[in-house]
Amino acid sequence: MKKIFRSLSLGALLTGEELRSVLLLLESTRSVYNFCYDFKSKCKVLERFLSNLYPLPKVLKEIENTVDSDGELKDEASRELSSIRNQKRHLAKKIQNKIKSILHDQEIEMYLQDDFYTVRNNRYVIPMRLDGHGRVKGNVIDTSGSGQTLFLEPQEIVESNQKIQNLESEERLEILRILKNISATLAAHLEKLTISHEAQIELDFYT
Numbered sequence: 001m002k003k004i005f006r007s008l009s010l011g012a013l014l015t016g017e018e019l020r021s022v023l024l025l026l027e028s029t030r031s032v033y034n035f036c037y038d039f040k041s042k043c044k045v046l047e048r049f050l051s052n053l054y055p056l057p058k059v060l061k062e063i064e065n066t067v068d069s070d071g072e073l074k075d076e077a078s079r080e081l082s083s084i085r086n087q088k089r090h091l092a093k094k095i096q097n098k099i100k101s102i103l104h105d106q107e108i109e110m111y112l113q114d115d116f117y118t119v120r121n122n123r124y125v126i127p128m129r130l131d132g133h134g135r136v137k138g139n140v141i142d143t144s145g146s147g148q149t150l151f152l153e154p155q156e157i158v159e160s161n162q163k164i165q166n167l168e169s170e171e172r173l174e175i176l177r178i179l180k181n182i183s184a185t186l187a188a189h190l191e192k193l194t195i196s197h198e199a200q201i202e203l204d205f206y207t
Helices: 002-009 016-039 044-050 057-064 079-103 155-188 190-206
Strands: 118-120 123-129 138-143 149-154
Touching: 002 016, 002 155, 002 190, 016 044, 016 057, 016 155, 016 190, 044 190, 057 155, 079 123, 079 149, 079 155, 123 138, 123 155, 138 155, 149 155, 155 190
Parallel strands: none
Antiparallel strands: 118 123, 123 149, 138 149
16 A cells, blocks of 8 residues: 555556555455444444544445456546547447457458458457458458458448557557546545555554
């Protein structure tokens, strides 16, 4: 946690994984706080620790709504992020359906290296044999190591591919905005987070 606290003190953006670590700290703080509260009348040590534990329920809830168990940002982290990702999924499905129809075109089937599509340089492409170059209008995005396979972006999906690229840029910007806001919130509570963390370390010594 020291590394995370230092990042917050310097105004750095936390990653999704780091937010997950803060979430676990806050969940632990909540559990320990409740335990100390329930048994404070029976133990003066627990009563003393209560004043050094800050569960920060609103902050905890905000992080819960932002990151999943793997530290990835949830769709519902913001309306904008949800909208962007929904658009990406819709476009991806549209592209996949179009590529499948191209793959089953009898006029070009003989020039295909494989009967599936793939993604190269973040663009949907079809693998074609070298001798099939020019049989399908589009852009050569990449080639295989042997040079015998061309990864072609069919002309019919160029526009949709570009739209997905644009949405991915928007998604990255939105993720940065979300991380910036939540990191700023945590920085504002840095002292309480630090005190809670140190209190739990000390309490662990007694147990």
